[in-house]
Amino acid sequence: MNDVSVRARPARRTRAEAQDPAFSTPPAVRRKRTWRERAKRDRVLLLMAIPGLVLLLAFHYVPLLGNLIAFQEYLPFVPLGHSPWVGFDNFAVIFNGDPAFLNALRNTLEITLVQVVLVFPAPILMALLLNSLLSERLKQIVQSILYLPHFLSWVIVVAVFQQMLGGSGLLNNALRAGDHGTVNILGDPHNFIAVITSQVIWKDTGWATILFLAVLSQIDASLYEAASMDGASRWSQIWHVTLPGMRGIIILLLILRLGDSLSVGFEQIILQQGAFGRDASEVLDTYVYNNGVLGGQWGVAAAVGLVKGIVGVLLVFGANKVAHVFGEAGVYQKQ
Amino acid sequence: MTTTHGNIEAPRKAPVPSAPARKKRRRRLDAPSMPIRLVKGLVLLIICAVVIVPFIGIASTSIADPKEVTRAGGFVLWPHGINFSSYESLFAGGVVTQALLVSIGITALGTLVSLTGSTLLAYSLSRPGSFAHQPILIMVLLTLLFAPGLIPNYLAVKEYGLLDSFASLILPTAINAFNVIVLRAFFMGIPRELVDSARIDGAGDFGIFWRLVLPLSKAVLAVIGLFYAVGYWNSFFSALLYINDTGKWPLQLVLRTYVINNSQLGGAQLGATADQLPPQASIQMAILVISIVPILIVYPFLQRHFAKGVLTGAVKG
Numbered sequence: 001m002n003d004v005s006v007r008a009r010p011a012r013r014t015r016a017e018a019q020d021p022a023f024s025t026p027p028a029v030r031r032k033r034t035w036r037e038r039a040k041r042d043r044v045l046l047l048m049a050i051p052g053l054v055l056l057l058a059f060h061y062v063p064l065l066g067n068l069i070a071f072q073e074y075l076p077f078v079p080l081g082h083s084p085w086v087g088f089d090n091f092a093v094i095f096n097g098d099p100a101f102l103n104a105l106r107n108t109l110e111i112t113l114v115q116v117v118l119v120f121p122a123p124i125l126m127a128l129l130l131n132s133l134l135s136e137r138l139k140q141i142v143q144s145i146l147y148l149p150h151f152l153s154w155v156i157v158v159a160v161f162q163q164m165l166g167g168s169g170l171l172n173n174a175l176r177a178g179d180h181g182t183v184n185i186l187g188d189p190h191n192f193i194a195v196i197t198s199q200v201i202w203k204d205t206g207w208a209t210i211l212f213l214a215v216l217s218q219i220d221a222s223l224y225e226a227a228s229m230d231g232a233s234r235w236s237q238i239w240h241v242t243l244p245g246m247r248g249i250i251i252l253l254l255i256l257r258l259g260d261s262l263s264v265g266f267e268q269i270i271l272q273q274g275a276f277g278r279d280a281s282e283v284l285d286t287y288v289y290n291n292g293v294l295g296g297q298w299g300v301a302a303a304v305g306l307v308k309g310i311v312g313v314l315l316v317f318g319a320n321k322v323a324h325v326f327g328e329a330g331v332y333q334k335q
Numbered sequence: 336m337t338t339t340h341g342n343i344e345a346p347r348k349a350p351v352p353s354a355p356a357r358k359k360r361r362r363r364l365d366a367p368s369m370p371i372r373l374v375k376g377l378v379l380l381i382i383c384a385v386v387i388v389p390f391i392g393i394a395s396t397s398i399a400d401p402k403e404v405t406r407a408g409g410f411v412l413w414p415h416g417i418n419f420s421s422y423e424s425l426f427a428g429g430v431v432t433q434a435l436l437v438s439i440g441i442t443a444l445g446t447l448v449s450l451t452g453s454t455l456l457a458y459s460l461s462r463p464g465s466f467a468h469q470p471i472l473i474m475v476l477l478t479l480l481f482a483p484g485l486i487p488n489y490l491a492v493k494e495y496g497l498l499d500s501f502a503s504l505i506l507p508t509a510i511n512a513f514n515v516i517v518l519r520a521f522f523m524g525i526p527r528e529l530v531d532s533a534r535i536d537g538a539g540d541f542g543i544f545w546r547l548v549l550p551l552s553k554a555v556l557a558v559i560g561l562f563y564a565v566g567y568w569n570s571f572f573s574a575l576l577y578i579n580d581t582g583k584w585p586l587q588l589v590l591r592t593y594v595i596n597n598s599q600l601g602g603a604q605l606g607a608t609a610d611q612l613p614p615q616a617s618i619q620m621a622i623l624v625i626s627i628v629p630i631l632i633v634y635p636f637l638q639r640h641f642a643k644g645v646l647t648g649a650v651k652g
């Protein structure tokens with residue numbers, strides 16, 4: 001793939017030629033295209049990139065620099081960059097183990113753990129079930145139903161759960177009608193993790209099956225035939241053919257999930273903090289929001305956010321490395 | 336921010352199953368026994384019911400007879416009488432009408448901005464070897480790896496003077512690198528010969544883009560456009576963060592306040608003059624229905640093309 005043929009100018013060399021000494025042309029010819037000339041040639045393309053790049057710069061790269069306020073005492077009415085520098089003072093909550101911060105960290109890790117164990121395998125099982133259906137039509141109908149919740153916002157999902165399990169929801173109405181008293185599900189801090197985990201399962205399991213189904217359909221049919229001829233039952237075919245075939249994608253997605261260990265459904269949780277209380281529901285992201293945007297402790301919140309971001313990137317790299325050690329492709333590969 | 340980028344490079348092999356191969360395997364497998372098929376059917380039925388029933392209940396409550404809603408304690412699974420008074424009160428010109436207009440405006444304008452910016456950027460990246468191709472591509476890809484974080488984002492928007500403006504709901508999330516990569520992959524797949532012949536006919540870079548590439552890309556543009564549109568329609572956090580003025584609230588914030596937090600939604604908020612308002616529960620469910628229906632309308636299209644789009648990006652990205 002190179003752009004040369006686009007131009008249809010025989011004088012220019014393709015990349016393959018450039019690397020091949022047999023094609024090497026005299027330096028005089030090669031120097032014909034300086035970067036200036038290339039920039040001039042591609043000026044229209046460059047112009048087209050500008051709007052998107054400006055947006056990325058303004059709302060991605062400039063804010064990245066804004067992380068510097070983690071090292072400052074942020075004063076709201078002083079222009080950015082003129083606040084006094086305070087070194088690592090803002091990081092004290094992390095190093096000294098501020099109880100509220102530790103609570104947020106503990107909740108985050110607990111939620112991640114529960115969700116890796118319960119949420120992660122759900123779409124794999126669902127994909128195996130769908131894949132085992134003989135009727136394509138039935139499969140498509142089920143898929144259309146299961147994909148739907150993915151496209152709804154968290155606000156809607158939380159509202160839907162309230163209507164089902166909340167005080168005046170379907171479940172409690174039924175209990176009342178049968179004189180069984182009511183159960184307080186959405187409001188008991190002990191249920192918090194269970195509730196948000198079921199919401200994630202409800203919303204995204206169907207959608208997450210897509211990738212697994214795609215991989216399942218790629219498994220060589222002759223492997224099943226061979227297994228079947230060797231007398232493998234349907235269950236042992238799943239164990240010895242299907243699951244090994246899915247190993248790559250499972251490990252890849254697990255890496256991505258682990259890299260995201262410190263982020264657990266910010267929108268979903270902030271929506272329900274009122275109901276469950278902050279003790280049970282405070283996670284790192286809500287800690288940053290509550291202390292920074294609402295509490296005005298900008299420096300501390302930014303410091304926590306920064307550490308969280310850095311650890312997150314390290315986790316992705318680390319998980320990727322582990323995957324390489326076990327001979328898997330991972331998210332990216334060394335060339 | 337959350338939905339797609341888990342899929343970036345997922346399946347390395349071409350994911351489109353070849354129909355004959357699949358059929359062949361199916362035939363070889365001995366059909367499962369009756370009890371197993373029954374259990375499977377039952378499991379699927381329960382799973383589908385868990386997804387579908389809430390929607391039926393919400394729609395029913397929103398159109399049920401007020402007396403019935405009150406008698407049922409706030410939630411009706413299947414209505415006996417039909418009554419649209421809750422919708423009438425919502426469209427009477429109060430907060431919900433206003434929020435609906437805001438959401439429609441943000442979604443339309445945002446999709447336009449996002450699609451334009453992403454398409455141009457993707458096309459400019461579709462020719463490896465062009466000037467500054469590598470640095471620009473890296474700049475786009477890095478945004479998938481590092482997010483600036485909530486506080487720096489907020490402060491940037493504040494410094495730009497965009498707090499409480501509709502622009503704050505659009506610009507910060509306007510370019511999604513994942514979508515740019517999907518578009519780029521599509522543009523790179525356009526046959527070289529077509530582009531060559533257009534160039535020989537004297538078309539410049541922009542002419543080729545406008546008259547050749549765009550018309551060929553209608554389907555993928557529609558898919559990515561819908562991707563963005565659903566994102567804007569559903570976006571809640573940007574508004575929570577950047578918008579204080581309740582008059583500029585999009586629908587999702589109104590939903591949170593009046594449905595999840597259960598704030599009283601009276602005549603003052605609804606702008607209705609009726610002496611007797613429909614039950615709170617009906618009004619709440621009607622707001623939910625209003626926010627779900629647009630998604631349902633585009634859903635058949637989404638479902639058909641999204642899966643394909645996600646996988647295309649995954650393979651070629």
